[in-house]
Amino acid sequence: xxxxxxxxxxxxxxxxxxxxxxxxxxxxxxxxxxxxxxxxxxxxxxxxxxxxxxxxxxxxxxxxxxxxxxxxxxxxxxxxxxxxxxxxxxxxxxxxxxxxxxxxxxxxxxxxxxxxxxxxxxxxxxxxxxxxxxxxxxxxxxxxxxxxxxx
Numbered sequence: 001x002x003x004x005x006x007x008x009x010x011x012x013x014x015x016x017x018x019x020x021x022x023x024x025x026x027x028x029x030x031x032x033x034x035x036x037x038x039x040x041x042x043x044x045x046x047x048x049x050x051x052x053x054x055x056x057x058x059x060x061x062x063x064x065x066x067x068x069x070x071x072x073x074x075x076x077x078x079x080x081x082x083x084x085x086x087x088x089x090x091x092x093x094x095x096x097x098x099x100x101x102x103x104x105x106x107x108x109x110x111x112x113x114x115x116x117x118x119x120x121x122x123x124x125x126x127x128x129x130x131x132x133x134x135x136x137x138x139x140x141x142x143x144x145x146x147x148x149x150x151x
Contacts, residue, residue: 004140016066022129028122032062034088036070037081039130040124041089044073046134054129068128087114087121107150 008015020131026035045052057068063136071078075089087110111120137143 004142005037007136007140007142017037018132022133023126025122025129030071030119030122030126033059034065034085036062036064037085038088038092038126040069040072041075041092042127042130043134045093045096046131046138048134048137050137051134052129083110084114087111091123092127094142096123130148 003030036055039055040052040059043055053072059069060066065080068078068080071080075081075086081089090107091103091111092105094107111123
């Protein structure tokens with residue numbers, strides 16, 4: 001297979017800034033397991049094998065169970081997620097598919113009930129960050145090009 005573009009080599013300063021921003025958002029105070037669930041759900045929607053590989057590993061490291069990881073794509077029906085996680089996952093799906101799903105009032109109202117205004121910004125930025133990484137990884141085939149993260 002032909003290696004695709006290495007974004008780190010092509011635009012090192014921007015990629016380092018993107019990585020620094022991504023880390024800053026990830027460490028902004030939201031619960032680590034919640035952040036990983038958001039990253040995984042967005043990556044499932046976007047079909048990003050590289051990010052799924054990385055974030056399921058990191059979720060396990062943060063104490064996430066195999067059951068909750070296995071049920072994440074069906075979180076609406078699975079009883080193992082709390083209200084805060086459900087609100088975050090609904091917001092993640094709507095923001096990841098914003099052109100199709102928009103941000104309906106009922107989804108935002110539940111988010112607003114369970115997350116402070118600051119947390120809402122942090123969560124939305126986290127969703128933007130993982131969607132950006134998904135697009136880089138899928139677009140440049142980073143997993144198969146040997147540039148992706150491997151457990």
